[in-house]
Amino acid sequence: MSENGMSKSARRDPAKKRKRSSADQTQLQTILIRFTRHRPAMISLVLLAVIALFAFVGPFLWAWDHTVYKEIPSNQPPSGAHPLGTSAAGHDVLGQLMRGAQQTLKVAFTVSLLSTAVGSVWGATAGYYGGRVDAFMMRVVDIFLIVPLLVAAAAIAGNSGAGTSWSAIALIISIFSWATIARVVRGVVLSLREQEFVEAARASGASAPWIILRHLLPNAAGPIIVAATLLVAVAILAEAGMSFLGLGIQLPDISLGQMIGSARTAVSTRPWLFYPPGVLLVLICLTINFIGDGLRDALDPRQTRVRR
Amino acid sequence: MGESGCGKSTTARLLLNLIKLTSGEVTYLGQPLHGLSDRRMRPLRKDLQLVFQDPFASLDPRMTVADIIAEPMRIHGSGHRDARRRVSELLELVGLNPEHGSRYPHEFSGGQRQRIGVARALSLNPRVLVLDEPVSALDVSIQAGVINLLEDLQDELGLSYLFVSHDLSVVKHIADRVAVMYLGKMVETATTDQLFSSPAHPYTQALISAIPLPDPVKERTRERITVTGDIPSPADPPSGCRFRTRCPKFANELSDAERTRCVEEPPDLRDRGTGHRDACHYSKAIELI
Amino acid sequence: MGDRNRRKRRHRTAPGEFGPSTQGPHYDIGTAIAERLWTTLRLVGASMVFALGLAIITGVISALRQYSKLDYTLTFVGFLALALPTFWFAGIMQAAGVKFNQLVGDQVFATIGDGRFRAEGAPLWDQFLNAFAHMALPTIVLMLISFASWSRYQRTSMLEVMNSDYVRLARAKGLRNHTVIRRHALRTALIPLTTVVAIGVAGVIDGAILTEVVFQWRGLGDFFITAVDNNDSFALMGWLLLSGTIVILANLVADLLYAVLDPRIRYE
Numbered sequence: 001m002s003e004n005g006m007s008k009s010a011r012r013d014p015a016k017k018r019k020r021s022s023a024d025q026t027q028l029q030t031i032l033i034r035f036t037r038h039r040p041a042m043i044s045l046v047l048l049a050v051i052a053l054f055a056f057v058g059p060f061l062w063a064w065d066h067t068v069y070k071e072i073p074s075n076q077p078p079s080g081a082h083p084l085g086t087s088a089a090g091h092d093v094l095g096q097l098m099r100g101a102q103q104t105l106k107v108a109f110t111v112s113l114l115s116t117a118v119g120s121v122w123g124a125t126a127g128y129y130g131g132r133v134d135a136f137m138m139r140v141v142d143i144f145l146i147v148p149l150l151v152a153a154a155a156i157a158g159n160s161g162a163g164t165s166w167s168a169i170a171l172i173i174s175i176f177s178w179a180t181i182a183r184v185v186r187g188v189v190l191s192l193r194e195q196e197f198v199e200a201a202r203a204s205g206a207s208a209p210w211i212i213l214r215h216l217l218p219n220a221a222g223p224i225i226v227a228a229t230l231l232v233a234v235a236i237l238a239e240a241g242m243s244f245l246g247l248g249i250q251l252p253d254i255s256l257g258q259m260i261g262s263a264r265t266a267v268s269t270r271p272w273l274f275y276p277p278g279v280l281l282v283l284i285c286l287t288i289n290f291i292g293d294g295l296r297d298a299l300d301p302r303q304t305r306v307r308r
Numbered sequence: 309m310g311e312s313g314c315g316k317s318t319t320a321r322l323l324l325n326l327i328k329l330t331s332g333e334v335t336y337l338g339q340p341l342h343g344l345s346d347r348r349m350r351p352l353r354k355d356l357q358l359v360f361q362d363p364f365a366s367l368d369p370r371m372t373v374a375d376i377i378a379e380p381m382r383i384h385g386s387g388h389r390d391a392r393r394r395v396s397e398l399l400e401l402v403g404l405n406p407e408h409g410s411r412y413p414h415e416f417s418g419g420q421r422q423r424i425g426v427a428r429a430l431s432l433n434p435r436v437l438v439l440d441e442p443v444s445a446l447d448v449s450i451q452a453g454v455i456n457l458l459e460d461l462q463d464e465l466g467l468s469y470l471f472v473s474h475d476l477s478v479v480k481h482i483a484d485r486v487a488v489m490y491l492g493k494m495v496e497t498a499t500t501d502q503l504f505s506s507p508a509h510p511y512t513q514a515l516i517s518a519i520p521l522p523d524p525v526k527e528r529t530r531e532r533i534t535v536t537g538d539i540p541s542p543a544d545p546p547s548g549c550r551f552r553t554r555c556p557k558f559a560n561e562l563s564d565a566e567r568t569r570c571v572e573e574p575p576d577l578r579d580r581g582t583g584h585r586d587a588c589h590y591s592k593a594i595e596l597i
Numbered sequence: 598m599g600d601r602n603r604r605k606r607r608h609r610t611a612p613g614e615f616g617p618s619t620q621g622p623h624y625d626i627g628t629a630i631a632e633r634l635w636t637t638l639r640l641v642g643a644s645m646v647f648a649l650g651l652a653i654i655t656g657v658i659s660a661l662r663q664y665s666k667l668d669y670t671l672t673f674v675g676f677l678a679l680a681l682p683t684f685w686f687a688g689i690m691q692a693a694g695v696k697f698n699q700l701v702g703d704q705v706f707a708t709i710g711d712g713r714f715r716a717e718g719a720p721l722w723d724q725f726l727n728a729f730a731h732m733a734l735p736t737i738v739l740m741l742i743s744f745a746s747w748s749r750y751q752r753t754s755m756l757e758v759m760n761s762d763y764v765r766l767a768r769a770k771g772l773r774n775h776t777v778i779r780r781h782a783l784r785t786a787l788i789p790l791t792t793v794v795a796i797g798v799a800g801v802i803d804g805a806i807l808t809e810v811v812f813q814w815r816g817l818g819d820f821f822i823t824a825v826d827n828n829d830s831f832a833l834m835g836w837l838l839l840s841g842t843i844v845i846l847a848n849l850v851a852d853l854l855y856a857v858l859d860p861r862i863r864y865e
Contacts, residue, residue, distance in 0.1 A: 145796060147841075151837070197368040200366050201383075203353065203357065207346065218370045233679070264811065267691065268695065278685035281680075281685065282677070282682070286676060
């Protein structure tokens with residue numbers, strides 16, 4: 001049909017020939033470029049990377065870790081040897097901070113990953129099938145949505161012998177946070193499934209799992225990613241709350257919430273115990289929220305806002 | 309062929325078992341299709357494929373064109389290399405550059421996307437292609453290219469087409485046989501020649517008399533049959549003959565006794581002496597063009 | 598053996614009775630909850646009312662002055678508030694309250710305790726002052742996060758409505774901006790917020806627990822923590838029952854509000 005590598009239509013219309021060079025930019029590149037234009041998000045990304053380094057690489061570089069040492073004098077204000085002071089039991093606060101940040105980040109990202117995986121499949125399945133399947137699945141989601149996250153997680157953690165490792169905490173929090181993702185995904189899928197390419201897949205003989213995994217979820221990727229990012233911040237605050245109440249990560253392991261909890265009575269007397277973990281928590285959540293906002297702007301092709 | 313909303317697309321999808329049947333039956337090569345489960349239907353889908361109307365919505369925007377065309381093959385178990393080879397063949401077959409397989413749908417024009425849709429439909433070597441208004445969403449100049457492609461393909465591959473359209477000139481060009489639909493019912497079936505030269509049902513006559521003729525003399529002196537009023541609701545159609553509320557014959561030519569028959573008795577689709585089938589109690593073939 | 602007995606007794610619990618508590622034979626769960634209900638309820642209620650009111654106002658203003666300095670400031674404050682852990686902020690507020698009291702030389706803010714039975718029998722004004730002194734700080738803390746997220750929703754929703762065709766038509770008809778906002782835009786913009794608030798009740802309950810712990814209020818939050826610490830399953834069940842009821846009630850109210858706000862929805 002065509003010998004010299006050009007289709008018939010391209011030969012007839014020279015404008016189509018030019019299309020080849022400009023269309024090299026893939027969708028992914030477009031999204032990345034749009035994200036980089038969002039200044040708060042970019043700054044937050046850098047900041048978060050620094051915090052992650054602090055949390056995961058810091059312990060290898062800093063003299064003290066998060067456990068108690070006899071040599072450490074207790075209740076010392078910040079000094080050269082202990083830039084953030086020491087705790088009542090004899091911890092180096094900086095070492096605690098690093099480890100606390102590490103645990104907090106590990107829990108939060110695990111929660112987000114788990115919840116997103118389960119919630120996306122659940123929501124997409126409910127949205128695709130519709131009817132009674134959908135109604136039933138969403139009732140289940142509603143039940144989990146209505147329960148206060150902290151309450152439920154604390155109750156389970158406090159009552160079960162599941163231990164208080166960060167992975168157990170992550171699992172417990174995930175049980176109550178997948179529902180928000182499911183709801184978001186179902187909403188997106190409801191509008192997607194009316195599109196003709198879904199019908200085309202059915203006409204080719206595609207089964208429901210095929211359509212859900214290969215068509216619906218990839219096309220819902222944008223909102224899913226945004227929701228997952230914002231869920232990280234929610235998970236951080238949930239874990240912090242649990243640890244603050246003594247029902248989350250417990251000694252000898254440390255988390256930021258727990259540090260604040262132990263320092264509850266020392267807000268004015270030993271502020272170096274109370275403020276640093278809180279500030280770090282706020283920074284982490286702030287950066288994640290901004291990144292989520294930037295992702296939302298980058299992934300939504302209809303966004304017309306121009307950030308300064 | 310028929311107006312928007314008369315049920316053409318629904319019928320097309322019913323034929324492919326994409327919508328559940330509530331009454332009646334559909335058979336393919338003697339085997340009933342309605343009521344088959346998805347799993348039983350799957351092997352049959354290789355023979356029966358669908359080309360969609362909207363070139364923008366019928367291709368998954370997140371998949372490359374090559375993946376889109378290969379998908380039916382992958383669903384039915386083709387290997388990766390076989391599929392890839394066939395995709396190049398198919399792209400060439402529909403007049404596109406095989407190198408463009410790695411691109412995304414949004415990088416193509418409407419006409420090109422429709423060609424991709426045709427390539428996808430052909431990937432399983434179907435015998436019957438149902439095309440639901442495949443050129444309605446395209447510019448008139450592009451329509452010709454796609455129609456020509458469809459004709460060439462039919463010759464090369466020996467396909468049977470079920471072409472759904474509201475555009476009379478397209479139908480006249482490409483169809484061998486025509487069925488006219490109104491409000492969910494077939495009102496006339498005939499070969500293309502028969503339908504356009506001597507339509508029998510008043511609705512068909514009105515449609516054909518509305519086609520503009522290039523010859524100004526003929527255009528001005530022709531007899532026009534017009535249809536008045538709005539389409540009744542498909543959920544609550546008129547009793548007896550569904551067309552009677554807009555039928556010029558009913559309004560102008562029939563006696564009261566004859567009208568009663570139109571109101572009470574739904575006309576069935578049969579040959580009333582014209583050589584082809586129509587659904588009107590008082591049909592009479594007229595030469596309009 | 599003891600467990601089996603407890604399970605048997607669970608089935609025969611009379612209405613109002615919650616079963617035996619692990620915190621001692623004289624600890625009646627039903628009474629304990631009833632005592633603390635009002636304490637928590639007034640905190641949750643006040644915070645939600647203030648959060649909602651403020652959220653609507655700032656959301657609307659933000660939307661009307663989109664891209665202005667005010668808008669950006671409010672958005673940033675909102676982000677900050679959303680990232681603030683309730684319990685940490687509570688601690689800061691508490692310390693600030695103490696500092697303020699020291700500066701002023703008077704106990705303006707009561708930073709510990711709920712003071713519920715303090716001013717009993719005193720004249721109304723004193724009762725009111727007492728309540729204010731005890732409630733001011735915790736309410737501020739509790740309303741902050743809800744306010745931040747609801748304000749953002751209201752802004753988005755308001756923007757959508759303001760850009761819609763029928764609002765444009767109202768303006769084109771010559772109506773004053775003020776009237777347009779009040780009569781046409783606001784009602785519609787409030788509808789999505791109703792859903793968000795109904796779901797947000799769960800979050801406020803969470804926050805209330807943390808706030809009560811910090812300010813040492815004897816409310817349901819404190820009750821919950823004690824129950825968990827003592828592995829008191831019956832107490833926990835009673836608590837969960839209550840909070841579940843509150844949330845469901847809140848959703849019911851939201852559904853009723855839909856009918857008021859959205860003329861397309863009318864219940865038979």
